[in-house]
Amino acid sequence: MDIVYIRGLQADAVIGIYDFERAHRQSLVLDLELGTDIRPAAAGDDISLTLNYKAVTETVERFVKESDFALVETLAQRCAEMIMSEFKVPWLRLSLSKPGAMRQAQDVGIIIERGQR
Ligand SMILES: Nc1nc2c(c(=O)[nH]1)N=C([C@H](O)[C@@H](O)CO)CN2
Numbered sequence: 556m557d558i559v560y561i562r563g564l565q566a567d568a569v570i571g572i573y574d575f576e577r578a579h580r581q582s583l584v585l586d587l588e589l590g591t592d593i594r595p596a597a598a599g600d601d602i603s604l605t606l607n608y609k610a611v612t613e614t615v616e617r618f619v620k621e622s623d624f625a626l627v628e629t630l631a632q633r634c635a636e637m638i639m640s641e642f643k644v645p646w647l648r649l650s651l652s653k654p655g656a657m658r659q660a661q662d663v664g665i666i667i668e669r670g671q672r
Pocket residue numbers: 570571572573576625626627628653656657
């Protein structure tokens with residue numbers, strides 16, 4: 556399986572388990588690895604035959620910005636479901652970071668893998 560990837564996708568959202576977190580938007584960063592077969596696109600040199608990372612990036616950015624959840628787990632799971640269904644992706648790995656969440660740590664977050672390779 557080949558992979559189309561998107562690294563360091565930044566978007567802000569209302570997210571958090573505490574009341575003070577829900578009063579403002581927080582920065583989130585996503586890394587995505589999306590399973591695909593790049594051979595048809597490479598053979599035809601044709602964008603319509605591959606996973607268009609511009610389309611995925613813009614769709615995910617919009618989805619995250621419009622989201623409002625308590626947990627990063629919920630946002631990660633909903634993002635994964637949306638990407639797999641809208642872009643017909645059979646397998647993905649998604650990392651969701653909340654860099655400002657813990658003063659003691661550079662970064663915290665979650666990594667999930669869904670579907671079949
Ligand atoms: N596994 C998780 N742990 C925590 C989360 C979360 O979403 N998943 N969230 C928080 C707070 O919202 C945090 O960002 C600030 O304390 C704590 N732990």
